[in-house]
Amino acid sequence: MTARVVVTSTFLPLQEEAEAAFAGMDVEFVMVQANTPAELIEAVRGADAVVSLAEPYTREVIETMGSVRSITRFGIGVDNVDVPAATEHGLWVTNVPDGNYREVAVHAITLALSVARRIPVIDKSMQETGTATLALAEGTRRPDEQTFGLLGMGRIGRRVVTMAKAVGYRVVVFDPMVTAADAAELGAELLTFDEVVEHSDILSLHVPYTEANRNMIDADVIARMRPGSVIVNVSRGGLIDEAALGAAIRSGHLAGAGIDAYVGEPAPLAPDHPLRGLENVILTPHSAHFSAESIAEIKQKALADVARIVRGEKPVYPVNNPA
Secondary structure, eight states: OOEEEEESOOSSOOHHHHHHHTTTSOEEEEEOOOOSHHHHHHHTTTOSEEEESSOOBOHHHHTTOTTOOEEEESSSOOTTBOHHHHHHTTOEEEOOTTSSHHHHHHHHHHHHHHHHTTHHHHHHHHHHHSOOOGGGGTTOOOGGGSEEEEEOOSHHHHHHHHHHHHHTOEEEEEOTTOOHHHHHHTTOEEOOHHHHHHHOSEEEEOOOOOGGGTTSBOHHHHHHSOTTEEEEEOSOTTSBOHHHHHHHHHHTSEEEEEEOOOTTTTSOOOTTOTTTTOTTEEEOOSOTTOOHHHHHHHHHHHHHHHHHHHTTOOOSSBSOOOO
16 A cells, blocks of 8 residues: 655755655655645645654644654754644654754854854954954953853753863853763763853853743843853754843843844744844854755655654654654
C-alpha cells in the first residue's frame, strides 16, 4: 500500500533528498504550503507522515490527523507542535537536534563579539562618511576582563562555552539540568539565574521557548543586568520582552544586542518594531542555523526518520514516546 508523506512547507527544495530517502519504498511524496490550522487540516488529510518547517501543528490540527503516524520537524525546536497532543494521539514527533548546533554557536559568538566591539556603529560611520573616530569604540573592553553568561548549556550552549573560553572570557552558566561538575569540565562556572544575569557583560540565551519561560528576560531582569552589557538571542522569539529591550538600549542601560529570533516570526518586523533603527544592534532573520552543510544534513536526517517510521521502525531522533 502506498504511503503518503506530506511536507507542509515549500520553502526548501526536497525532491532529490526524498528520492534518496524513500528509494525502494512505495511512497507518494507531496509538498504544499499550509500556513493556518485550517490549511494544515486539509493538506495532511490521508497522510501517513507529515514534515514541518514552522507551521502550527496545534491540538485542533492533530485531532483531525487520523491516519498520520508522525510529525517531523526540520531543525531543533518543536515549539510549533503540540507535543502532548501528538503523544496522546499516538503520533511520533521527531526533530534533528544535531544538524545545525555548530552554525548556531558560531552565529551567537559572532553577534556577541561584533556588538561588544561596537562594529555596527563603527561600520555605519565608515560606510556613510569614510571615517570613524575612536570615540565610537568607547566602552569596548578586553574579553579576559569580562564575563560571558549563558542561560542554557545544551548542545549549542556547550559549543558557545568553548568558543567564549577560547576568546578569553570568564564563562558562567545557568541550567537546571547541568551540574557544577559538567560546567567545570568546559571551564565554566555554574551559577543561579539571578547571578548570571547580574554578573554578565554578555548574556546569551540558549533555551527553548515554553510558556513557562515566555518573557524570561523582562523589564525587571533587564534592569538588573550590568550597565553597558550586551544581550544575544539565537534561540526563540518570545524569550525577551522586545519593548523592554529596546527601551534599555535607547536609554543607554544596555550597550546593544544581537538578535536572531522574534515574536511573531516569520512575519517581517514592523516599521515601528522596538528593535529596528537602534544603534549597536544587529538583527538577523532567524538565520543562525544556516549553512550549506547544515541544511543538507537536516534534510537527510529528517527524511531518514520519516522513512523509518513509514517502514514501522522506531525513529532515531524522537522528541516523545507515543507507545
